[in-house]
Amino acid sequence: MQFTEAQRIKNLPPYLFARIERLIEEKREAGVDLINLGIGDPDRPTPEHIIRELIKEAQNPANHQYPSSAGMLSYRRAVAEWYRKRFGVELDPRTEVVSLLGSKEGIAHISWCYLDPGDTVLVPDPAYPVYAGGAILAGAEPYLMTLYAERGYLPDLAAIPGAVAEKAKMMFINYPNNPTGAVAGESFFREVVAFARRYNILVCHDAPYSDMAYDGYRPSSFLQVPGAKEVGIEFHSLSKIYNMTGWRIGWEAGNARVIEALGRLKSNIDSGVFQAIQYAAVAALSGVQDSVAEMNEVYRERRDALVDGLNSLGWRLQKPKATFYVWAPVPAGYSSESFAELVLEKAGVVITPGTGYGPGGAGYIRMALTVEKERILEAVGRIGQSIDRVQF
Ligand SMILES: *Cc1c(COP(=O)(O)O)cnc(C)c1O
Numbered sequence: 338m339q340f341t342e343a344q345r346i347k348n349l350p351p352y353l354f355a356r357i358e359r360l361i362e363e364k365r366e367a368g369v370d371l372i373n374l375g376i377g378d379p380d381r382p383t384p385e386h387i388i389r390e391l392i393k394e395a396q397n398p399a400n401h402q403y404p405s406s407a408g409m410l411s412y413r414r415a416v417a418e419w420y421r422k423r424f425g426v427e428l429d430p431r432t433e434v435v436s437l438l439g440s441k442e443g444i445a446h447i448s449w450c451y452l453d454p455g456d457t458v459l460v461p462d463p464a465y466p467v468y469a470g471g472a473i474l475a476g477a478e479p480y481l482m483t484l485y486a487e488r489g490y491l492p493d494l495a496a497i498p499g500a501v502a503e504k505a506k507m508m509f510i511n512y513p514n515n516p517t518g519a520v521a522g523e524s525f526f527r528e529v530v531a532f533a534r535r536y537n538i539l540v541c542h543d544a545p546y547s548d549m550a551y552d553g554y555r556p557s558s559f560l561q562v563p564g565a566k567e568v569g570i571e572f573h574s575l576s577k578i579y580n581m582t583g584w585r586i587g588w589e590a591g592n593a594r595v596i597e598a599l600g601r602l603k604s605n606i607d608s609g610v611f612q613a614i615q616y617a618a619v620a621a622l623s624g625v626q627d628s629v630a631e632m633n634e635v636y637r638e639r640r641d642a643l644v645d646g647l648n649s650l651g652w653r654l655q656k657p658k659a660t661f662y663v664w665a666p667v668p669a670g671y672s673s674e675s676f677a678e679l680v681l682e683k684a685g686v687v688i689t690p691g692t693g694y695g696p697g698g699a700g701y702i703r704m705a706l707t708v709e710k711e712r713i714l715e716a717v718g719r720i721g722q723s724i725d726r727v728q729f
Pocket of ligand 1: 442511575
């Protein structure tokens with residue numbers, strides 16, 4: 338038998354971290370006490386009241402059947418109510434919200450709704466890899482909008498060649514940003530709306546970190562700016578703000594025609610989110626939000642420990658206002674990969690090479706604040722001992 342892989346699979350970029358993963362495995366087997374700052378996955382448990390709701394609803398046989406693929410109306414209402422309270426954005430829960438099996442699922446599938454083979458899609462670089470991945474699976478060609486530190490990691494829309502903008506059908510953006518920790522204000526979102534109108538582009542804003550922010554900063558929703566709903570949608574998720582990455586529930590909100598299209602596609606692919614999980618999500622979105630503030634305080638302490646620690650070693654990092662990522666340049670003489678390997682080899686600390694998020698991540702590394710503060714301090718101490726002098 339010979340199985341020929343489809344071109345769309347062959348087109349996916351090669352997996353970059355095979356070498357580093359082999360190294361991690363070796364270290365683990367050798368019994369090295371690894372400190373993993375590599376993955377953006379909350380380490381603390383889901384808040385108790387959300388788990389209790391899941392347990393209760395899991396015991397109701399009515400929830401054991403197929404859910405509707407768009408999501409229960411009560412879930413979509415809870416999302417709409419959350420948007421109203423949090424951002425002052427009005428959404429019709431029947432037509433402007435659809436449930437997702439985690440936002441990753443919707444991000445990967447939206448390209449199937451709007452991109453044909455050969456189409457152009459604007460994708461930030463560096464970025465969460467699923468934007469380009471989903472587009473490539475649909476046969477489309479990502480045009481990379483490089484994000485530069487000097488511009489606060491906002492894409493320079495004026496630098497996109499007119500011919501590319503004319504051809505582009507979709508654009509992905511993501512603030513607060515993974516991997517850079519950058520934030521965007523309403524003025525940038527207004528610029529995006531104007532650009533999208535001018536070139537007839539569907540804007541997909543990915544906002545899973547909208548409520549993971551520090552020092553009094555409150556991120557905006559893309560849907561807050563005038564005209565956003567005419568040109569776009571926002572992906573969101575319970576994963577990061579309620580420590581629910583394993584539960585797989587999120588949503589897409591905004592333009593009703595786009596919501597309908599993704600819902601139609603999904604009704605051919607999946608059968609929705611387990612209803613007990615939807616009830617638990619309603620409890621999360623509608624309940625007291627103390628756990629969010631508490632988690633943010635935990636991440637803020639960890640952020641301060643990591644950034645102050647790295648700065649004491651010679652870095653000159655600003656503290657990110659949002660997300661649980663610290664994005665840092667590598668010292669002179671290293672590439673993203675060689676520095677990540679050095680830190681793993683000599684310090685037993687796992688960090689992610691910036692190139693994992695696209696060529697624009699070269700020269701950077703990403704660290705996630707997903708271990709206890711004591712472990713972060715330990716990681717900084719070990720990094721300090723493993724490199725002689727940090728120069729840039
Ligand atoms: C974590 C993450 C997601 C995926 O979240 P899920 O809802 O768990 O699928 C999407 N986008 C970005 C930028 C993320 O960091």
